[in-house]
Amino acid sequence: MQWQTDAIVSIKTRVLPAVLGALLLLFFGGCTVAHADRPSDIPGKVQIQGKVSVKGSGPHTYLCLSTKSGTDYRLEGGLKDLIWGRYQQEVITLEGVIARKAVGPGFPAEFVVHKIQSKEP
Amino acid sequence: MKLLIGPVLFIPGCLLDFLESLIILVELYQNINKGVTKMKALLKPVFYGMLVSVLTLAGCDTESGNTTSSVPTEVSGSGSYYHVSPSAGSSIDYTHNLGSTPQDVFFIFTNANASTVSASSISSSVQSEIEVPSVNEIQTLKLMTGDPDDLVAWARENGVGLRGKPEVSAFNNNPPTFGKTEPGINYQMIAPDPLYTAVNDTNPFMNTSTSDTIAATARAVVTDGTITLNIWVEDDSWDTGCPKHYCITQAMVDAFADKFLQPGTENDIYDWVTSIYGAPWGSHSNGSLIAETDPLEIDILFYDIMDDGNDPGNSDPNGGVLGFFWAKDNYKTSSIDYSNGRLLFYMDSVLSAKEDASTSWTIDDYWPAEMVSTLAHEFQHMIHFYQKNVTYNVSPETWINEMASMVAEDLVADKVWVNGPRGVSYLDDTSGSTGNVEGRLPLYNYYNEISPTTWNNSSPLPNYAINYAFGAYLARNYGGAPLFQKIVQSNKTDYQAITSAVTASGYSETFTTLLQKWGVAVLLSDQTDMSSGYRYNVGGGFASASGDIAYNVGSINMFNYSYSGLNGPLFYTPSSVSNHNKLSNTYVKVGTAQTGTFTASVEMKSGVRLTVVTKDSN
Numbered sequence: 001m002q003w004q005t006d007a008i009v010s011i012k013t014r015v016l017p018a019v020l021g022a023l024l025l026l027f028f029g030g031c032t033v034a035h036a037d038r039p040s041d042i043p044g045k046v047q048i049q050g051k052v053s054v055k056g057s058g059p060h061t062y063l064c065l066s067t068k069s070g071t072d073y074r075l076e077g078g079l080k081d082l083i084w085g086r087y088q089q090e091v092i093t094l095e096g097v098i099a100r101k102a103v104g105p106g107f108p109a110e111f112v113v114h115k116i117q118s119k120e121p
Numbered sequence: 122m123k124l125l126i127g128p129v130l131f132i133p134g135c136l137l138d139f140l141e142s143l144i145i146l147v148e149l150y151q152n153i154n155k156g157v158t159k160m161k162a163l164l165k166p167v168f169y170g171m172l173v174s175v176l177t178l179a180g181c182d183t184e185s186g187n188t189t190s191s192v193p194t195e196v197s198g199s200g201s202y203y204h205v206s207p208s209a210g211s212s213i214d215y216t217h218n219l220g221s222t223p224q225d226v227f228f229i230f231t232n233a234n235a236s237t238v239s240a241s242s243i244s245s246s247v248q249s250e251i252e253v254p255s256v257n258e259i260q261t262l263k264l265m266t267g268d269p270d271d272l273v274a275w276a277r278e279n280g281v282g283l284r285g286k287p288e289v290s291a292f293n294n295n296p297p298t299f300g301k302t303e304p305g306i307n308y309q310m311i312a313p314d315p316l317y318t319a320v321n322d323t324n325p326f327m328n329t330s331t332s333d334t335i336a337a338t339a340r341a342v343v344t345d346g347t348i349t350l351n352i353w354v355e356d357d358s359w360d361t362g363c364p365k366h367y368c369i370t371q372a373m374v375d376a377f378a379d380k381f382l383q384p385g386t387e388n389d390i391y392d393w394v395t396s397i398y399g400a401p402w403g404s405h406s407n408g409s410l411i412a413e414t415d416p417l418e419i420d421i422l423f424y425d426i427m428d429d430g431n432d433p434g435n436s437d438p439n440g441g442v443l444g445f446f447w448a449k450d451n452y453k454t455s456s457i458d459y460s461n462g463r464l465l466f467y468m469d470s471v472l473s474a475k476e477d478a479s480t481s482w483t484i485d486d487y488w489p490a491e492m493v494s495t496l497a498h499e500f501q502h503m504i505h506f507y508q509k510n511v512t513y514n515v516s517p518e519t520w521i522n523e524m525a526s527m528v529a530e531d532l533v534a535d536k537v538w539v540n541g542p543r544g545v546s547y548l549d550d551t552s553g554s555t556g557n558v559e560g561r562l563p564l565y566n567y568y569n570e571i572s573p574t575t576w577n578n579s580s581p582l583p584n585y586a587i588n589y590a591f592g593a594y595l596a597r598n599y600g601g602a603p604l605f606q607k608i609v610q611s612n613k614t615d616y617q618a619i620t621s622a623v624t625a626s627g628y629s630e631t632f633t634t635l636l637q638k639w640g641v642a643v644l645l646s647d648q649t650d651m652s653s654g655y656r657y658n659v660g661g662g663f664a665s666a667s668g669d670i671a672y673n674v675g676s677i678n679m680f681n682y683s684y685s686g687l688n689g690p691l692f693y694t695p696s697s698v699s700n701h702n703k704l705s706n707t708y709v710k711v712g713t714a715q716t717g718t719f720t721a722s723v724e725m726k727s728g729v730r731l732t733v734v735t736k737d738s739n
Contacts, residue, residue, distance in 0.1 A: 053518045053615065054576035057446060057502040057526070058585075061519050061578050066614070072516055088575040089235040089703055104409045104456070105510035106448045 047117055048073060049093040052083055056106065064108065065094060072108035073098075079113045093117035200645040200736040202655070204637055215721045215733065223738040226712035226719055227692065229640035232701035233633040234728040240707070241729060243695035245721035247712045318342055318351040318418070326353070326422055327459040335424050340374045343382050348391060348417050350382040355424035358470035366432040367474035369423055376484040377473065380493050380537055381421070381500075387670050390497050391419075393533045396668040397602045398504040398525065398609045402451075402464050405511050409456040411463070419503075420463045421496075423470040430471030438475065444468045444495040446502035448510070466499040468492060490539045494530045497537065501529040505609055513612040519576045521608065521618050523585060524592040527561065528605050531593060532672045542589045544682070545675055550662035552646070552678035555688065562677065563684035565590040567691050569643065572705040574616060593677060594639045595619065598654050600626040601665025602672045616704075630654075632704075637732050640706040643690060644734045646679045701729055714738040 050067035052075075063075040063084045075083060077096065095117050100110040205213060217226070230241055318339050325334035338359065341352040354369045361368055383389045387396075395401070404413050426442045429435050446466040449457050473492045476482035484493065505525060509517050527542050534541030535548075544560020545553035557563070568583035573591040576584050595604060599622075607622035616632045623630050630638075638654045646657035656663075658676040665672050680689040692710035701707045712719055715738075723731060 051615075053574075054520075054578070055516045055518055055614075057505070057522045058519060058576075058581055059578060060445075060447060061576060064516070070515065084578070089572070091235075104407060104452065105514060106506060106516055108516065 045095055045097055045114065047093055047095050048111065049091065051089065051091050052087040053089060054084070065092075065111065072102075073111035074108050075113055076110055077112040077114065079116060083113065083116065087116075087119070090119060092119045200648050200651075200734065202641040202645065202735075203733045205731040205733065211725055213721075213723045213725060213731065215719075215723065217719045217733070217735065219715050219717060219719050219735060221716055223714035223716055224712070224719075224735045225710065225738045226715055226721075227644055227734040227736075228709045228711050228721075228723070229637070229644065229732040229734060230698075230701050230707040230709065231633060231637045231640060231730040231732065232703060232705055232707070232726075232728065233636070233730060235703050237700050237703050238726045238729060239700050240698040241701070241726050241731075242724045243709065243711060243721060245695065245711050246719055247715065318349075318420075323356075324353065326424075326461050326465075329459070331459045333459075335422065337422055337424065340369075340371065341378045343378045344416070345382055345384045345386075345389070345391070348382060348419065350378060350391075351418060351420045352378055353420060353422045355422070355470055358423060358425055358474070364432065365425055365430045365471050365474075366435070366437055367430070367471050367476070369470050369474050370482075373474055373482065373484075373489075374423075376489075377421075377423075377468075377493070377496070380484065381496050382419075390493075390500060390533060390537060393536050393670060393672075394497055394500050394529055395504065396670045397529065397532060397606050397672070398501055399508050399606070401500070401503045402507050405507075407511065409452055410511065411451055411453055418464065420461075420465040421468060422465060423468045423473055425471050426467060426469040430469075438471050441472065442469060443472060443492060444499045446499045446506070448506050451506060451511075464503060466503055468495060468499070485538065493537050494534070494539045494541055497529045497533050498526040501526040508609050509611070509614070512610075515612055515614050517614045517618065518574070520574055520584065520588050521614065524573075524588040525605055525609055527585065527589040528592040528596050531589070531596065531674050532602055532605075535673055535675075543593070543675055543677060545677075547675075550673070550675040551660060552658050552676040553681055555681050556683050557681045558683055560682075561586045561589040562679065563682040566679060566682050566689060567684050567687070569690050570693070570702060570705060570707050572702050574704045575702075590643075591639060593674070594642055594657060595623075595635070596665075596674060597663045597677070598638075598642070598656050599623045599628055599630075601663060601674065602667035602670075603665060606667055628654075633730065636704070636706055637730055640708070640732055641734060643679050643706075644708065645736065646677055648736075649676070701726070 048065060048067060050065040050071075050073075053064050053066065054061050055064040055072070056062050063080055065073045065075055067073075075094070076099065083092070083094075093116075094111070094113050095115040096111050096113040098109055099112045102109040205215070219226070226245075226247075228243065232238060320339050320342055322339040323336070324339070325336055327334055336356045337353040338356055339351055340354045340359075341350070343350045343352075352374050354374065357363060358365050358369050360370055363369075379389075381390045386392055400417075401419065402411075402413060402417060425431070426444070429441055430438045444467055449459070450461045450463055450465045452460045452462070454460050454462050469492070472488045474482065475486070475488040477486040480486065482489065484490065502522065505517065505522050509515060530539075530541045531543060534543065538547055540547050540559065542561040544557055544562060545551075564582060564586035568587055569590075571583055571587055573584075573587050592605075596602075600607075604622050604626050607625050608618045611618050611621060613621050619635070620630065620632050623635070642651065642655045642657045645651055645655065649658050649660040651658070658678050660676060662673040662675055682689070690708055692708050695709060695711055698707055698709050711721060725731065
């Protein structure tokens with residue numbers, strides 16, 4: 001029975017905190033992804049929200065999404081033209097993947113848009 | 122704070138203005154705190170007074186009910202205007218006793234929303250249809266849209282100069298991979314030696330890749346004691362007998378060099394443009410970028426941009442791409458392998474060398490003069506990149522950057538002896554005469570309903586036009602050169618760059634009120650006695666100064682400009698207007714030659730403001 005007692009103590013002292021920690025991580029992690037304006041570098045879909053505009057001097061222009069924190073993403077992908085034509089100056093949420101990191105002034109990270117998640121009401 | 126909550130809660134349509142006003146006041150407060158103690162004591166009561174006014178009046182613009190009877194702001198002469206700001210979704214019943222002198226009545230709808238909204242419906246006492254182009258006619262008048270190659274071809278055929286180069290966007294679409302910059306390390310501790318170019322040096326300038334090169338030779342090296350200018354010419358464009366329609370000669374190189382840089386101060390484009398916008402390069406901490414050099418070197422490469430000036434092979438060029446700045450050259454070759462690692466911009470060699478018909482080449486000929494203006498335009502982009510992208514690590518929206526370049530052309534027009542985007546002789550400060558088809562404003566008249574804040578990459582000419590029109594308005598009402606210095610030397614990248622600069626210049630405007638007043642300035646630009654904020658035309662020049670340099674820009678009368686047979690601005694009719702573009706003005710002519718009592722009922726859309734303008738009918 002000793003091992004059972006040890007096991008129960010072990011569950012209380014080690015497993016439960018770990019489970020709680022994992023749940024908290026999932027909860028806040030989920031929120032972070034859902035509202036991220038600085039997606040992680042790990043490949044995979046993320047959501048970004050920000051204002052759409054065209055940047056650069058003509059015609060070195062690119063479609064850009066600028067987040068509240070000031071991070072710019074150059075938008076690419078099949079939805080680019082639609083966003084370019086319709087959503088300039090509007091705040092929208094996009095789903096997609098980061099294809100390239102930012103390289104320096106005037107050359108932000110590249111974000112390939114898979115889905116226009118929502119438009120700010 | 123109760124005063125704040127009330128109007129905001131009950132008049133949500135006014136929230137935007139309230140917030141903008143609050144931002145202006147915060148910035149004003151910061152500016153006051155930067156001042157000396159005595160100024161603080163004087164200005165703080167003013168600030169608190171303004172704060173109370175904003176909190177009290179936020180959202181309480183002129184009208185919030187269903188009915189208004191106007192008392193228009195009279196302009197001595199023959200025009201008047203009246204701003205009406207209804208609450209969302211309200212109906213305005215507008216009544217105006219026009220008297221016995223026949224009046225034209227215009228409604229300007231200013232859409233303060235970031236999205237396009239359907240048009241406000243208008244019913245008025247006007248019985249007959251107003252004689253302005255129909256929707257179909259308007260649409261057929263609009264320029265072509267399509268891919269950039271078509272645009273370039275169209276520009277060549279129609280004598281239009283483009284600035285910027287379509288294939289350069291490929292760089293932005295497919296940027297190279299860079300090594301990671303170590304934060305906090307200042308790579309500029311020791312300024313490297315400049316490149317020390319000498320006349321007759323040769324260099325293969327990299328174009329779109331390391332293998333796509335332009336063989337060029339240095340044809341002039343000029344210094345004013347502080348700055349060094351190197352002018353390079355593509356070997357295929359050099360001297361009589363080159364395989365191009367027009368070839369660059371030494372006399373041409375020397376003439377362009379004289380325009381850009383001369384010994385002495387306040388006598389060249391370098392001095393005039395940097396005095397407004399600041400230095401094109403300097404210290405920074407980004408290891409991917411080229412270092413600051415002492416002395417500063419600027420390179421200009423003349424080559425046949427687009428390779429469209431070959432003889433035989435291409436028709437006689439009459440337009441096309443005049444020049445461009447490409448920030449990839451500001452990077453080290455270790456970061457971008459096809460960077461030229463210089464402060465460099467590009468000019469079209471063939472148009473630079475094109476003389477007027479039946480004359481020998483001079484710098485005052487049409488295309489060479491356009492190229493002189495292009496020197497100022499592209500140089501502003503170079504400065505903008507350093508002042509905003511590098512210094513603040515933020516990227517401006519295209520329309521802000523292009524507006525600054527076109528205003529640069531405007532501000533230096535009478536110094537470089539080029540007419541510039543205004544399209545009136547640089548010797549003439551008045552608004553010129555009717556039937557003017559020159560400059561950017563004829564096209565603006567046809568596209569005055571688009572937003573200055575958006576950019577159409579496949580057909581950008583209307584964007585250039587409206588951005589010049591808006592920039593010219595700002596320069597003539599809110600401080601000229603110093604205003605645009607504040608716009609560029611700022612960490613703001615969008616409309617806030619303008620509102621912050623306007624505030625810092627001592628004015629209190631939101632972006633919405635700027636759009637509204639701009640609309641009035643357009644419609645009453647044939648009046649020379651408008652008050653500040655509504656001016657395009659004072660019958661002479663608008664003066665400003667930056668540093669020790671004085672600037673002057675001429676008056677503008679939009680009714681002097683013609684395009685495709687239509688004179689003056691394009692107006693919609695109540696039945697032809699279908700929507701209000703985001704952040705834009707829509708000009709609707711609701712009455713022609715009206716007398717007596719004019720009435721109109723307007724169903725307003727949320728976030729849309731109405732301004733009524735009346736003027737003597739022609």
